[in-house]
Amino acid sequence: MTADDYVYGWQRTVDPETASEYAYLYGYVENGDEIIEGDKEPSELGIKAINDYELEIQLDNPTPFFDNLLALPSLFPQPQDVAEEKGENYAKTGDDSVYNGPFTLTEFEGAGSDTEWSYTANEEYWDKDNVDLDKINVSVVKESSTGLNLFNDGQTDDVVLTGELAQQNVNDPEYQSIKSARTTYVEVNQEDENSPFKNKDLRLALSYAIDRESLVDQVLGDGSEPSTNLLPQETGKDPNTDKDFTEVSESTLEYNPEKAQEHWEKAKDELGIDSLEFDLLAEDTDSTKRVGEYIQGAWEELEGMKVNSTTVPFTARIDRSTEGDFDAVVGGWGAEYADPSTFIDLFESGSAYNFGKWKNDEYDKLVEASSTTHVNEPEERFQDLIEAEKVINEEMGVIPVYQKAEGHMVSDNVKGIVSHSAGPKYDYKWVSVKK
Template sequence: MKKILLISSLVLSIISIGGCSTFEKNNEESKSEIVDQVFKRVEAVELPTVDISLATDVVSHRALYNIYEGIYRFGKSNELVPAGAKEMAKISEDGLKYTIHLNEKAVWSDGKPVTAKDYVFSWQRSVDPATASEYAYMFSPIKNATKIISGELGRESLGIKAIGKYELGIELETATPYFQNLLAFPNFFPQREDIAKKYGNEYAKTSENTVYNGAFVLEDYKGPGVSTEWKYTKNDTYWDKDEVKLREIEVNVVKEAGTALSMYEDGQVDETYLSGELAQQNKENTDFVTVLQPNTFYLQFNLKKDQSILKNKNFRKAISYSINRELLANNILSNGSKAAYTYVPMGLSFSPLGDKDFVNTSRTKAVFDKKKAEECWNKVQKELNRKSIDLELLVTDTESAKRLSEYFQEEIQTLLKGIKINITSVPYAVSLDRLQSGEYDLALTGWSADYPDPMSFLNLLTTNNQLNYGGYSNKEYDTLVSEINDNLGTDVGLRWDKMIDANEIIMDEEPITPLFQLAKAYLRNPNVKGIEAHSIGAEFDYKNAEIVLK
């Protein structure tokens, strides 16, 4: 799952998304013909939402990034590129004030200009408690955002204002090293107030109930978690439309990886995901692509339930020690994924001197140790006077999730006698709902970085974060995270050390137990060129994609 990996933040889907081929690769006659620029791909799960304020997952963020556009885009190397802005923001010396001149060529799909007021409305809507945005906390660097989210101030107090029709002024609470990266993130994109008011509660619930300012517009989307197919069509009003080559992107939801692979091999689609044995079997295929993502998938413990055995630290440790992460990554996933021993993934962030990966600073790591697993379980049995326990493991209804959950079930039940794991497999959108409502014991989920900083992960486990679905609460941790966010924006050395301390608390208490860092494995027709894969923010950018026959 994403961003929520996921999800991307989020809760995220636990399988890779990839692609396949609808045109002849070796048809010499077709080389001289005009190629129909239609790209067909497979998605493993339904699209949960296209509401900018409500999106939290990988699939939604991928859609939003291609049908809307914000102040910046990410370039090929994840560098920031002006898009909705005319140029890079002007920043005050103290790092607190940003002035942004907008791109006056940008218009909505109904022809109206994209103005500063659209950004003001969008951000105010996202922090408004009435919207119930789970990503509202992402706006916390902005002046008064935290007080608005808590209901202490009205949304009009947010530190963003329209200086003119095409000029934005932004004021922060404290200097924030990663703030400019947020301006390329989908939840910070503009929204039209008149359109939101027109459709009310039905706003952005279908493809017809909104307007777009990105390279593509969404079509045939019938609602959250409902549509099993939809498409992105080239936006003829997009300011940079001459650079957009694809006429259409067709998406079909296929949950069985084997079925999706057959569709690719039959030429029905141009891209498909691979998982487990299928990834292993196709590693030598010239169409095979794998990319290690800045995410961490983990077992999440529901700590909200009163008297739950999951509140016992030794029990969580027993579960963690019982999992062989190397075997999981290398034998079960077999797609280039890596074992994860810490909450923050490798390759995301490096020390101020750039010489040490944040992962390598962790003194406490999640490891496989049968003896310690049994010792911790024995302690729990004595402490609570219990010899057995039944637990529900919540997963999505994908083939990959099923295989992983069965592995956990067997490993835990075999090593820790008396523990029974019951697997509940539900559609992606339903799993998100159940995570949010706390209807589970254990959940197989994950998170993908929204920006290249450990706080993209560490912020999630504070007591009042709406994405803290497990209900973890630790005053020391909350205080430490607040100090990092509020007081250490310019002291990069001390900030780094404090983030290490925060990570140590999580790894010691394990409200989540890290499992693996997911690599995306997929097959894509080599005639499809120009798709940009980003390690942060939205996963795929189709703006510069095109079909080029060899």
């Protein structure tokens, strides 16, 4: 691996022909946005190799969290000879990929179709003497009960539990709850000028109607926590006090059926309607289906509100969200890096990830100030982000529901799994298994 592998990999990813969904991360690099828009060539990206082992990177603007971005797979190096040899099949399967980490992906036939694969120790890895495992076998098991049976039979060492099974095993010494810097939220479609969801009172009614505490305790039971606002924990700290963003920001979320009904009545008057029927879209995984059903039931407690539930596979949910083909959708976001901007930037009016098309001029100005006027002033920048979150919470531009955690049963024989709340989730380099 040399510096040229970074130059090629970055230019390839930012190239519009590659159609990388994470190309936006290169918007911080000089000419990145212009290349993504097709106005400049990938070769004009602000990166060059000084020699085999030194890179020079130019940014369009100061980016306080840029060092965190460098840990993301989307900014990893890519060897030109392998990418060109594999062509359209590059990275589609384990055999069509290339690796320089502690493990290689083996027996993987392709995303969306394969249900079993392995991580095999990489004999070419520079620090292979400190990798204890030879192989990690992975199986997709959609039902928690099946996974638990496999675990109890000694056929697997780490399984995910949800719902009642997580609750039943929470006191087991082999049970772990692993928190993610991820918020599950509901977006409502506000793109059409005539959309009822452009009404603030309707959005507030929907939020007040959700008992988040009951949802995480009774439906999920996996250690997930009710959202206090849009950002989850461990997504940034106050530069003065080192307190977590969620401790400093004002919480405006609460379960209050009386307020829900009050805002619903106001919304009906303002919209000139007596009832409202709409569709709630969710993924077809066990836990998300349960969440969708719970939210559906909570909203239908509001007199005159009828909610139809539709569940689809993850890829279909993403496609429909991107295309704006929904009324309300259970979605969410996991922090790519530990900075509040990874969430706040999502809901700028021009963001491709603002699926509901919520728009607020004050919010846009605060987000812009955090990345331009105050980008080199940590205290002022942090205050911009605090104020921006206050705006989106008070306006209920999106409806935060809970911070995601995963309930796991992990064998006592397995030691050394490292989990990260933001960015790539797990690191298995230091794992060992007691014989």
